[in-house]
Amino acid sequence: MKAVIIEDVGRSGVKEIPELTLRPGYIKVKTVAVAINSTDFHHTAGAGPIGGILGCDFSGVVEEVDKDCKSSVKKGDKVYGACHCANSNNPLSGSFAEIVLVREGHLAKIPEHLSFEETATLGVGITSVGQSLYMTLKLPLPIEPTNHPFWILIYGGSGATGSLAIQFAKLSGLKVVTTASPNNFEFVKSLGADAVFDYHDPDCARNIRECTHNSLQYILDTISVESSFKICADSFPAQAEEGVELMLVTLLPADEFPRKDVNVQVVLAYTTFGEAFSKFGTDFPAIEEHYKFGVMFWKMAGELLAEGKFKPHPAIIMEGGLQGVPAGIAKVSHGTISAAKLVYRVAETPDSPSTKSNDDHELRGPVIHSW
Template identity: 40%
Template structure:
């Protein structure tokens, strides 16, 4: 099979704080030895797309993390069994100060071959575009940071696992993985999304609007809760999680830098992760989000995506609900704005390129 790669491409570029513009005649990313070049078919918006451009914009960088498409070029030293034309999905480091030409919101993207998932024949590109960031992030959170049993282990822990922001794409993936690791997930979200999280395995749901939310969870779990994953990471969410964790203490993990003033219990170990460290590149964003290159995170990603591929192949991963939008690359800015204004709930916005 021969894939014709053009000399240039259209891409959504960061032009200033929270500002974007579709640009033509951009370079196609150069493919490293361990990478594949993917012709993008569909992309999905994540909160980080708008947040990173607002807090740490890199003028000229390509935006976007989540994508699905077909393999257009193979690096010379890839370790995963892939061929031209294979349907794949993944996530990539968008708004990357060190690689301006590479981001999901474009026509072609380069990604490490071992960090892609082959899309099942029964799944559309649009559905698959919702998976990359969630699979990578939840893998890092549950199995690298918190060191839960593998979702392939079939263990029954008979313990609770709290997910704040449970109806987000990260939250719904975390619920599924926690169930497969033998835990009983407790979901904190809006009541309108209770049915969604329960359908994925949540054993109990709580409304974050309730002034007694944390105390209610503490009572429900009989003072035994050890693990809390915070997909929101603000003052309110961290406070609720800390109230919910049992008196013996435990682990609080957020997906963004957490407000340090809310670390009010010495018996709880707080931490936050950035999925971008899975690429073993320094995250040279503004202070607060900056991370050094981490080879161990890259090594974890290599193994985790083998596990994730097996789960996907066996039908154990249910993608997040999504809404297919119109406008292609030209429509993405409106979608980013909707997400930043919290006008989107329990749904990912997906665009066909």
């Protein structure tokens, strides 16, 4: 089968490899569409092992279900889900391949009103939203919304995780303030954001404090870089009220966060698979509680999507199938993709390797060396 693997540090390409055989606790899926995330860039740049299959997001058709799986999916079902990108402990675990193995509980059936391409964008976003808003911040679940709305800041609302986080936070009954570029203001408002501010504006944090009446207690920073940390830190009240804990969740290490009075938690979506792995120079143990939560949240999210309670992040359909993915990873690393995910139809992968120059595969952007 064809797969996009890490050929060397900073370089990926399509290779022919043996088709994967089913593992205990897994479901075998023939992919139809795949989508690119920032994590694919980080793994190509050095976090993943040479020879590892890249990719997390996918949609496809179930081919085989392990006999011990309790999942309701069966052969022939159309599904979408999440894989573990270039896992050092299981290098062939990624989604950018013609056949993928999916951990039980981390996929869902595609509703009739949605396509393979649309649902291919959901894997990482659903997992990250579940871990950040509900497992870590312990906000009211979207099926049990609060009757007493309070504010949450979703920093980076027009991104793939941010757009889902806005919708889930609204389902939970919260008031959402978010950040975006002005050209994406209407997009995030269409998702339910109550207020949006331009993160380029020097007064962004002050505007957020005024909007939330200096009462902000919860922030999800989906960007998680030094500039976003500064705005998030200044968006909280200068001093928390007695008995109130200020909480921030980030998706990347937050060693540079400028305030010590904020409870900062970093989530890593890969812990949801419930298996030990090594990444970014750190050994992560298997955490059964994370796995159980992930299974619960994926089931809930699948039901909510089927009911039309939220919608996937917009997809840009790219050419070339898997052959186009390395250039797409480079585009994502350049930071030029806004308010959409790049999606590739696997069936469009050429039979022969491309002879074109790889000049458009050059990666840019910060590289994560430690966690």
